[in-house]
Amino acid sequence: MFPSSVEEESSNPPWRLSLPYVLVATISSFLFGYHLGVVNEPLESISSDLGFSGDTLAEGLVVSTCLAGAFVGSLFSGWIADGLGRRRAFQLCALPMILGAFVSAKSKTLTGMLLGRILVGTGMGLGPPVASLYVTEISPAFVRGTYGSFIQIATCLGLMGSLLVGIPVKEITGWWRVCFLLSIIPATILCLCMSFCAESPHWLYKRGRITEAEAEFERLLGASHVKSAVAELSKSDRGDDSDSVTISELLHGRHFRVVFIGSALFALQQLSGINAVFYFSSAVFRSAGVPSGLANVFIGVANLSGSIVAMALMDKLGRRVLLLWSFFGMAMSMLLQVASASSYLKGSGALYLSVGGMLMFVLTFALGAGPVPGLLLPEIFPGRIRAKAMAVCMSVHWVINFFVGLLFLRLLELLGPSILYSIFAAFCLLAVIFVKRNVMETKGKSLQEIEIALLSQM
Known part of the structure; x- marks a missing residue:
């Protein structure tokens, strides 16, 4: 996955210098995954302890209120990342996660739980776009795809961690409170370790702090690559002040097309139904007669396995190819789910198709549709609008995520699994068409080369 020959080492910056900072940044992605799945297994115990057992709307609110907070956090993430810097933005995202986890763990009522979930969600919304940026x-260009895949792997590990931590919830009274409290540990580590990490040289350069940008390039790339890195950065710099970017410019100006592509990618990612699987897989598997704890472990393994394969292929096959095959595989997986819910299949045949289809769906998602959008969008957005454009696109992500989390169980009751899964499959096929027509390949290109190529098309 990493180049090892002498020729590659001499022509490319040493990847080991930037790796520790990437790993610290991905703690935010671990927390993102953990809080996505932390209510999955314990939801039944939470509803019983807090007095809303059997109320599907209240259960949906416990999931989706967190997503509403994430919308708010993501909406302001670009302005925070541009105003305070990437490192301070990471530290700011950790604080509401610490406070929200504590409030959730100590809550005695549904209101208290929802307050804690909103706080956690605010940090969740701020973290992913800043991590992608x-x-x-x-990252050096030749391993940027590999490093970008670390974000998805960390998210997978967070999801797996939450599912594993939730296993004793049926046997130990009040264990769901421990599940929330445990998340305070990585959030605190993120907040402290970011004080010692390198700041983004791109952000420093845009702020006119050239000397500091050169010093950070030296920490990240080595002294011999500083001059070429600064020269590349200056090629795309047009003296624009990043703080002057407005929402109207992103939605109606010359950058509208790339912002639309980014927003559509995140929208199609969510409309595929992936987070419905993560939020409610326990309930779905129980209805199929499969022990939810065992099934959730398999989902975590499938997610992690796909992410590791994506990491190996990201800088070899490229972003576009992985997106196309990922969305196509997800569509086929959803059709297996439709077949399993058909009245023509009964017993063990339907059971195997249901579980197999869901595992295949998660695996193919992790191969491309999961990791690629968060990596691709910071690559195709010009430096001047990068942080704020990511904020807009992630806001679209969270709005759709909110409604999926809120309405999935209700739609499953109203439409039935066959119709609902058919709709998800249709969105996956629509994503294949969209990617073929609109997404460019960025593999191996520097951010400045990509920006210049896109500007020439405007």
Whole structure:
């Protein structure tokens, strides 16, 4: 996955210098995954302890209120990342996660739980776009795809961690409170370790702090690559002040097309139904007669396995190819789910198709549709609008995520699994068409080369 020959080492910056900072940044992605799945297994115990057992709307609110907070956090993430810097933005995202996890763990009522979930969600919304920005801006071009995949792997590990931690919830009274409290540990580590990490040279350069940008390039790339890195950065710099970017410029100006592509990618990612699987897989598997704890472990393994394969292929096959095959595989997986819910299949045949289809769906998602959008978008957005454009696109992500989390169980009751899974499959096929027509390949290109190529098309 990493180049080892002498020729590659001499022509490319040493990847080991930037790796520790990438790993620290991905703690935010671990927390993102953990809080996505932390209510999956314990949801039944939470609803019983807090007095809303059997109320599907209240259960949906416990999931989706967190997503509403994430919308708010993501909406302001670009302005925070541009105003305070990438490192301070990471530290700011950790604080509401610490406070929200504590409030959730100590809550005695549904209101208290929802307050804690909103706070956690605010940090969740701020973290992912900043992580994508930071990893993209500090990574050498030849391993940027691999490093970007670390974000998805960390998210998978967070999801697996939450599912594993939730297993004893049926046997130990109040264990769900421990599940929330445990997340305070990585959030605190993120907040402290970011004080010692490199700042994004791109952000420093845009702020006119050239000397500091050169010093950070030396930490990230080595002294011999500083001059060429600064020269590349200056090629795309047109003296624009990043703080002057407005929402109207992103939605109606010359950058509208790339912002639309980014927003559509995140929208199609969510409309595929992936987070419905992560949020409610326990309930779905129980209805199929499969022990939810065992099934959730398999989902975590499938997610992690796909992410590791994506990491190996990201800088070899490219972003576009992985996106196309990923969305196509997800569509086929959803059709297996439709077949399993058909009245023509009964017993063990339907059971195997249901579980197999869901595992295949998660695996193919992790191969491309999961990791690629968060990596691709910071690459195709010009430096002047990068942080704020990511904020807009992630806001679209969270709005759709909110409604999927809120309405999935209700739609499953109203439409039935066959119709609902058919709709998800249709969105996956629509994503294949969209990617073929609109997404360019960025593999191996510097951010400045990509920006110049896109500007020439405007």
